[in-house]
């Protein structure tokens with residue numbers, strides 16, 4: 001009995017100490033922690049609440065976020081890497097990233113909120129981090145925002161530079177968009193980036209079912225873009241052309257054609273903000289039970305003079321098994 005009381009008292013003292021001391025920031029920045037503003041990765045004051053209030057104060061910062069796939073399976077897990085460069089340029093820094101749905105799992109030098117909806121650095125001894133992300137079971141668009149800081153490691157919040165993910169690191173709130181697909185729909189292969197560095201993302205939030213319309217949805221393109229989507233029956237050959245086929249010889253390096261084209265449809269992509277354009281393509285499927293189990297392949301294309309000399313950005317490939 002006496003030992004129990006004593007250990008309870010000790011635990012109480014430890015909890016009190018932990019909450020009274022300011023958390024050391026070189027071990028990361030998560031929303032909801034002591035002194036950290038809400039949404040530190042996607043809105044002001046962000047890191048500037050304690051560090052220099054202006055982004056890019058000591059040199060322009062670049063925040064790169066690279067998930068292995070952008071069009072992901074519901075409940076699926078993808079590796080992600082993050083990197084912060086620029087600023088004082090010593091290869092030291094930190095970051096905070098938040099997701100609108102799903103959860104991050106920490107790697108060796110990162111940690112997350114208990115809910116996994118935000119992730120941050122664990123020390124200041126590097127400027128790149130590797131971790132994983134598990135998509136929610138609900139299909140649709142997921143948005144990530146990120147802020148990173150390149151530091152001089154002087155143990156003070158001075159001389160450091162923070163910035164946001166996006167084409168202009170001084171501007172908060174530009175998200176990286178992922179698409180979480182419906183059951184029996186899957187993304188494959190990368191696309192190639194267009195205006196503002198956004199890679200077009202193709203997904204579908206309902207399965208392909210006979211006798212119904214199957215909608216493929218294109219996000220992460222510039223608002224007002226002219227886009228088209230192809231439906232094909234193969235991801236390995238387009239007539240006599242083996243796939244994937246790199247459009248480098250036409251002036252679009254690393255833009256790969258990922259499926260054959262049996263049908264194509266065009267659509268405008270209205271929207272707002274950097275990468276905020278969205279287009280939907282509807283594919284009516286015949287009510288023929290013989291189609292069940294067949295796989296359809298899709299890829300979308302964006303007319304984008306900023307992409308390359310061909311003026312074309314391309315999405316990931318998408319495949320859907322008919323139900």
Ligand code: HEC
Nearest residue numbers: 024025026035047050093094095096124149151153154155
């Ligand atoms: C609540 C205040 C606060 C906020 C908000 C904050 N920091 Fe800090 N940060 C500090 C303090 C204080 C230090 C210096 C003490 C230390 O190193 O622990 C620091 C130091 C650091 C360091 C270690 C570098 C050094 O010179 O010691 C990194 C990396 C860092 N912060 C990254 C970030 C990032 C990235 C953000 C925004 C996503 C951020 N911080 C937001 C208070 C804050």
